[in-house]
Structure formats: structure tokens, C-alpha cells
Amino acid sequence: MEKIKKDHRPLILVTNDDGVQAKGLKALVEAVRPFGDVVVIAPDSGMSGMSHAITVTRPLYLTKVLEEEGLTIFKSSGTPSDCVKLALHEVLGDKPDYLVSGINHGTNSSISMHYSGTVAGAKEGTFNAIPSIAFSLLDHSADADFSHAVNYVRQVFELVLEHGMAEGVCYNVNMPKGEIKGLRVCRQAKGNWIEGFEKRYEPGTGKPYYWMTGSYVNLDTDAEDTDEWTLDHGYAALVPFTIDPTCMETVSRLKSLGVEDRLPVSN
């Protein structure tokens, strides 16, 4: 396979975690296509909740499904992160100028970003020094309405075209359903998922099994500078986040406690 090289226009890599057939992926391609040549590499099936998983114990498959002027689409058996790695090392002859991931069917705000394959796809771009943005819409239905989101994605993309992105920083953009009142740059809300496993029994053997269910609990309800507050109030939320999550405050604290001197040579 001949690798895809950059032509006159910016080269834009697109992935997602809902799979190559997802409506949100088509919306994202529609949004960014005016800005450059688009190459999509997306999972051939749903990869929601796959986080930054990579496939190391199985081989990966890669198939071209569409090729037209300014747009080439591949599907892969891998995760979003695998898709980006395949793109960079097997499909593209030049480093892409931008990476966009999504538009995810469903929220990836607050702590949910850690579970998201869509956000991980964007992170993988940031690992490779590519300006990368994850987009999600707060509607997880397969037939979600992306009509307001397309225009908004385009405007956020224009911001990045104009101002660039800092090295090691990725953007996580969540958009409310329907009309979007505006954009807020915010921090990730403190929150958690409270699981409620539904226990059932196999009809033949009586063996128990569990379906994970759960509901999100916002632990940051008083604050107005979070992504959750922003989305609750009808705005799109942009959370810039770093690839290096080291807590330097704790580094200093542990050093000042003298812990390094207290743990001697192992024996």
C-alpha cells in the first residue's frame, strides 16, 4: 500500500470509538473537511469504554473502505489508539497536521474522559506532538442530532488553526444536545460513577453474572468553572488537559518529608 502524503492542504487525521459507521464520525468529517485533506481510520466495531487500550496479544486488520478527492476512510479491528498508531506508521507518509476524534455519542466530561476511547484517540495524537481534539455530544443514541455540533466543531477547529496548541496538551470538548449557547474553557469537574451491578443468572447453569450499570455523581456542584456546570447551563465545555499528570505539589511534599532518605537499598 502506498502511503498517503501531504499535499498542498493540511492533513487531518480523524478517529473515534463508536466505529466507522457512526453518525458522529460522519458529522466530524463534514465539520473538518473544508480545512484540509481528511484521512479517517476508525474501529470496525464499537469501542466505547475502551480507554487507552492497545492491542498487543492479537494481530490488527486494516481495510480501506472509501477513497475520493480529499477523503480516504479506513477501518481497523483495533482500538482508537491502535487506529492512530496504524495511521502514523502504516497509512500516512507524512505526519498529520491535526487530529480530531469523535464526535462521540455521549458525554466524556469530568472523570468519564478516563474511560473514553474517543479521548484516548486524541491523547495518542498529543503523544505524537500533533494538535489533537476530542469532541463529544451529550446524546448517546445512535441517531443523535449533530446538526448544531458540526458548526461548533468547525469554530473550535478554527481557534486551533489560529492559535495552535501547547505541546503535551490535548483538548476535550463536550457539547450539549440541541442549541449551544456558547463556549466555556473550564476545568474537569470532580465526580465519580456509582456503579450498580445488575446480577442475573444463566438459565442453564444458574451461574451468576453481572451487568455494569451506573450513574454519574457530580462532587463539584458548587463550582461554576467546571465542565459539568458549563454543560448543565447549555454551553460547550473545552477542557485542556496535560499528558503528564505528575502532581508536583506532592513531589515537593514527599521530598520535604524526607522519604527518599528513609528507603534504603533493598536487601
Place this chain on the structure above:
Amino acid sequence: MEKIKKDHRPLILVTNDDGVQAKGLKALVEAVRPFGDVVVIAPDSGMSGMSHAITVTRPLYLTKVLEEEGLTIFKSSGTPSDCVKLALHEVLGDKPDYLVSGINHGTNSSISMHYSGTVAGAKEGTFNAIPSIAFSLLDHSADADFSHAVNYVRQVFELVLEHGMAEGVCYNVNMPKGEIKGLRVCRQAKGNWIEGFEKRYEPGTGKPYYWMTGSYVNLDTDAEDTDEWTLDHGYAALVPFTIDPTCMETVSRLKSLGVEDRLPVSN
């Protein structure tokens, strides 16, 4: 199933990503058992590279495999993150006092922490306000020698017993092979994996497939305060990291650029 309640001693939850049979898991149990009652819930097969994946499209299985004084072991069909969720909501009647994950067979330093199921298992504990630590040894062989590591894990655990851990902060501890010269508290090195996919062809169909290979590249070679430097010099590396990776510097920068005023209502 009756839930396991806390007795007089601290309740310690243990998981990993190499699976319930892994030598590193046994080493970790040996290390922390003196400090409390231990409940292990680990994947029934290897989950390396599964990151923070959760199982939402399949049911989960959970089986008790051992019960003795001060130690109960379960295996689950899920990922490390699933295991922790099952522990908190189905197995334990009280919140555990501590969570330890590992000892991973192989490094989870620098950017590799993002791909690691072992680190994600610990993160899931931090999400639930449990002091949580991931441990890894720089030897990915199934028969790795954990004899130096056990004593070191014990000392790091004693630090946490004495000083506690800040809310929202998780510890990622990597240990070199063999003798350990001491402990250093450090930041995550900048680096990346450069993939080299090995392309092969199915014997019957001729269809191509790809095996992911790769090598780590340290992009932070001049610095002496990173986990990579520390490990290269024979020390164990403790990187404290935050669950909220928001880059507040970029939040301020984008706000000062006036981006919020420039993105109006969608239409």
C-alpha cells in the same frame, strides 16, 4: 454472597492486569499481608495494555478461588478497572482502606502509564477516594524475580500508612530489576513509543495483518528528576499523579485570548 466487612485490621484491596495467576500478584499479596486483611480481585486472564477500559457490552463473571484467614481471592472476566468496581459494589461491605495494584511484570514508567491496566486499577481506587498505589517491576518475563521488590513495596506502603495520601492523587511506583539503590520521588519523563508494525499475510487468503511492536524513546534525556533517569540509575521511582489533568495554564491562556466571546450561539 455475603459481603466482606472490615474487621479490626485495615482492609486492603489488591488487583493487577497480568491476571490472578501472575507471580507479581502473589509477591504483592506477600508484601501487604502483614498490614491488614487482604481481598484480591484480579482478571482471570492477562489484561496488559487494557488501560482504563471498562466492560459495558458484555456481562462480567466473578468467582471466589481462595478463602483463608486474612486473605480472600476472586477472579473476574473483567478488566482491572472492572475488578475494582466489582470489589467496591459487590464483594466488599466496607470501603477498603488501601488499594494496591500489581506488581506488574514490566515497566509502567513515563507515558506507558496511560496504557497500563495495572495503573488504571489504582486510578479507579483514587476515583473512589481510596489511597491507591500501582507497583511495577522492570522485568516483563512471567518468571521475573520479585524478591527485592517485596521488601520495597512494604516500605513504600509504610510511608503511606504514616503520611496518608492527598485526595485525587495516585502513586505510580516502578522498580528496577534486582537490587534497588533507594527511592526517588520524581516526575513522569517525556517520551513516546515508536511503533514498528510487522506486516504478515494470512496463509490461506493472503490478507495482510499487523502485529504491533515498538520501542520506547525517552525525550527527556537531559533531566535527572524523571522516572526514566531514576530507573536507569538503579533506584525505584515514585511518581504521584493527579486524576484531574486539567492544564490550568492553558485555561488561563485561552480565556485571555477571548475565545469564549468569539464562539457565539450555534445555529
